[in-house]
Amino acid sequence: MGTMKRRSVPTSEELAIWRAHIETFEIVRARIEARLHQDSQLSSGDYRVLLALSEADGKSMRSSELAAHIQWERSRLSGQLGRMERRGLLRREPCAEDARGANVVLTDEGARAFRASTLPHLRAVKEVFVDAFAPEQLAQLGEATGAMRSHLNLDARP
Amino acid sequence: MGTMKRRSVPTSEELAIWRAHIETFEIVRARIEARLHQDSQLSSGDYRVLLALSEADGKSMRSSELAAHIQWERSRLSGQLGRMERRGLLRREPCAEDARGANVVLTDEGARAFRASTLPHLRAVKEVFVDAFAPEQLAQLGEATGAMRSHLNLDARP
DNA sequence: TCAATGTGATTGACACGTGAATCATGCGGC
DNA sequence: GCCGCATGATTCACGTGTCAATCACATTGA
Numbered sequence: 001m002g003t004m005k006r007r008s009v010p011t012s013e014e015l016a017i018w019r020a021h022i023e024t025f026e027i028v029r030a031r032i033e034a035r036l037h038q039d040s041q042l043s044s045g046d047y048r049v050l051l052a053l054s055e056a057d058g059k060s061m062r063s064s065e066l067a068a069h070i071q072w073e074r075s076r077l078s079g080q081l082g083r084m085e086r087r088g089l090l091r092r093e094p095c096a097e098d099a100r101g102a103n104v105v106l107t108d109e110g111a112r113a114f115r116a117s118t119l120p121h122l123r124a125v126k127e128v129f130v131d132a133f134a135p136e137q138l139a140q141l142g143e144a145t146g147a148m149r150s151h152l153n154l155d156a157r158p
Numbered sequence: 159m160g161t162m163k164r165r166s167v168p169t170s171e172e173l174a175i176w177r178a179h180i181e182t183f184e185i186v187r188a189r190i191e192a193r194l195h196q197d198s199q200l201s202s203g204d205y206r207v208l209l210a211l212s213e214a215d216g217k218s219m220r221s222s223e224l225a226a227h228i229q230w231e232r233s234r235l236s237g238q239l240g241r242m243e244r245r246g247l248l249r250r251e252p253c254a255e256d257a258r259g260a261n262v263v264l265t266d267e268g269a270r271a272f273r274a275s276t277l278p279h280l281r282a283v284k285e286v287f288v289d290a291f292a293p294e295q296l297a298q299l300g301e302a303t304g305a306m307r308s309h310l311n312l313d314a315r316p
Numbered sequence: 317t318c319a320a321t322g323t324g325a326t327t328g329a330c331a332c333g334t335g336a337a338t339c340a341t342g343c344g345g346c
Numbered sequence: 347g348c349c350g351c352a353t354g355a356t357t358c359a360c361g362t363g364t365c366a367a368t369c370a371c372a373t374t375g376a
Binding site: 123131 | 165166167168171172173174175176178179180182183185186187189277280281283284286287288289290291292295296298299300301302303304305306307309310312
């Protein structure tokens with residue numbers, strides 16, 4: 001049997017697919033974020049935080065719990081919360097059980113803003129992302145995503 | 159025939175595919191960029207600019223020409239060039255034909271840095287992206303990307 | 317008790333992105 | 347020539363991301 005040498009670099013076709021993929025879906029993300037911003041004055045970060053808080057018991061969470069839940073750096077969350085607090089979307093209050101910690105609480109205004117943003121946002125996802133594909137193709141895309149996740153060993157147990 | 163009402167929002171499966179896709183490939187991008195940075199001390203922005211300049215006639219380009227080529231906002235490019243110039247990767251010199259313009263010139267150091275970065279970068283693309291998929295699957299991903307590009311009307315002639 | 321260490325959270329320095337404003341130069345028509 | 351507008355490029359203010367440093371409080375063990 002001949003010696004097999006595995007290519008260590010992509011073929012030009014593979015490289016083209018990589019570049020097209022990353023560039024294209026960067027644009028998709030930007031478009032959907034732009035719609036969110038126009039429709040609801042929310043950034044994707046805002047939305048992510050509001051989504052998590054909306055689903056939380058008592059519409060509130062410990063800051064570090066929130067960071068873990070959405071898988072953000074703590075300092076990133078800190079800045080985000082600061083901006084959102086300035087805009088009145090949430091409140092941070094000292095934590096009774098642990099004086100170091102902070103409870104992040106969704107305000108009524110934050111809840112309202114999130115509620116109002118949901119439908120337009122989902123519509124944007126449908127129009128910009130989902131509608132680009134035939135059903136079969138979307139399923140394949142889901143499978144490819146799954147293959148990537150297992151390649152990267154995401155979804156690994158804690 | 160019954161009245162057909164087209165869903166205006168994604169099904170939960172479609173939404174899950176969207177979220178998984180965007181999250182997963184965000185991580186892919188971050189990993190490949192991290193490798194580039196570790197291997198070569200270059201950001202993806204640096205790489206993009208160096209790639210364009212390397213391919214340019216005379217290793218130099220007018221600033222606006224460069225911006226158009228890589229499809230960047232002019233102000234974004236301005237900042238990027240400033241940082242890269244400070245690091246000695248390129249030079250900006252006044253333009254003879256048009257005193258408003260600037261010529262961006264790749265320095266020897268910039269050329270060297272780019273050359274050294276190429277192979278490790280391609281390896282990273284292969285290992286992190288390409289190797290995640292079966293060949294058939296990668297082709298499907300390419301087709302899905304194409305579908306998205308035509309959905310967004312990218313690739314439209316100027 | 318209290319020093320050592322761990323943990324929750326913020327801060328600071330910087331890289332990077334966008335859009336609006338600015339500034340200088342080119343250029344067409346009078 | 348020169349006024350007005352177009353164009354090349356940078357600057358500014360701000361949002362957003364990272365990492366390292368910091369600070370306050372908690373916990374633990376001699």
